[in-house]
Amino acid sequence: MPFTIVSADPAYAVEIARLSRRSVEELCAADHAGAGPGLDAWLNALATDRIERWITRPGVFLMAVDETTQVLGAVAATTMGEIALLHVLPEARFQGVSKALLRQLGRALDDLGASHLLVRSPETARRFFEARGFEPAGPAEEREGLRLHPLRKAL
């Protein structure tokens, strides 16, 4: 599935929020199996108005779109390099979307003067980040029933 990476536009906030929530519910099921109300907190953080604010605030927010401008994936990070989300449409999984988003994010943050990328990764995505050169940056953290692994990569 060919795709292009572009800066996210607030007009896509509804679609990105829907994609992110599907990514959490369908791809991270093993991560939130024991989270209980923690899952609601996770999903609430991905509400459309919050995504819209993320797109318009300082930092980098990129999306991968196909030829029909359907959004296949999205990544957001602060100017300091802290990754807030990296989500892919379940149908577009394992097609290189997240790898391409992460590469482009690294370039954009490098241009902004960031020295590293930092992510708090659920178990599902941990191997993905480690295979991209991320290394443990501290002990795992428990947040609202979720186990998150702080991982860091120098730019």
Ligand SMILES: CC(C)(COP(=O)(O)OP(=O)(O)OC[C@H]1O[C@@H](n2cnc3c(N)ncnc32)[C@H](O)[C@@H]1OP(=O)(O)O)[C@@H](O)C(=O)NCCC(=O)NCCS
């Ligand atoms: C893990 C995840 C982020 C990867 O996104 P993706 O767009 O599917 O990944 P890509 O296609 O870009 O990268 C593929 C990697 O997945 C793995 N992969 C590829 N095909 C696979 C398959 N059929 N089965 C299992 N793993 C596969 C490989 O490790 C590959 O890396 P490699 O090329 O070095 O072998 C995504 O699938 C996911 O689960 N997201 C859930 C949300 C999340 O946890 N986000 C991160 C924290 S915010």
